[in-house]
Amino acid sequence: MFRTLFKRLGIEHEVDIQPPEEKFFSGIVGYSDLKKLFMRSIISKEPSHILLTGPPASSKTIFLLQMMKGLDNSYFTDGIGTSGIGMVDYLFEHPSTKYLLIDEIDKMKKNDQVALLNIMETGILSSTKVRKTRQLEMSLWIFATSNSLDDLSKPLKSRFLIFYLPEYKYEEFVEISTKLLKEKYKIEVRTASKVADKVWNELNSKDIRDVLKVGKMAKHEETDLDIDWLIHTYKKYAMREGHETEVI
């Protein structure tokens, strides 16, 4: 009712009708149902754990990054542990951590995986180093990603609610690409959808990162011919031999 009224008054755009999860995950295009589900998990009383899996560039990592940005008491770590201090040590030092965000969990060290399994099972973080055992009771929500599930142990997989993000269809790919190119590089829709189309059809890539790489190079006043030239040149010097999707 109010919407109609505001529309009549011409102030519809000033009304904030965005659901909270859309605001929270505003950097992600689409997946409205999944955003809602994540939000439910975030605000649930009991810890719940979600694992996102699927092909590269299906937005798994941005889900975690958006949570890192929006949640106090969160800790983001990549499975390889490049962030320096080990995950278990970090948690002992920051016992108020509530949301643990693990990118590429399949690459995580085996002993970290065991620690994780324990905490998911018992709510107790424990570690033994040189005959010294430390234990800490924690209420921890775990959100993780993994390109594949092959390297994850069965018990660990069974602790998660697992969601598979399928590859984008052409229309989705173009929609996401155009929104991102507009937001990031102020490229207008017609040019942006041309870049997306060429990346999909000529570079045979379904990776949005490739669109962003080409888009970055395009000039604002880019003509179609220049886009054709950019794509043609990338293609000419692209990696071959089974690396068709890594053309640029």
Ligand SMILES: Nc1ncnc2c1ncn2[C@@H]1O[C@H](COP(=O)(O)OP(=O)(O)O)[C@@H](O)[C@H]1O
């Ligand atoms: N649905 C989407 N909304 C916004 N950006 C997206 C979406 N899907 C992919 N991207 C973009 O594609 C790139 C790869 O996303 P990322 O989350 O790192 O993929 P993954 O972790 O699944 O390999 C990022 O630059 C991201 O901005």
Ligand SMILES: [Mg+2]
């Ligand atoms: Mg990723």
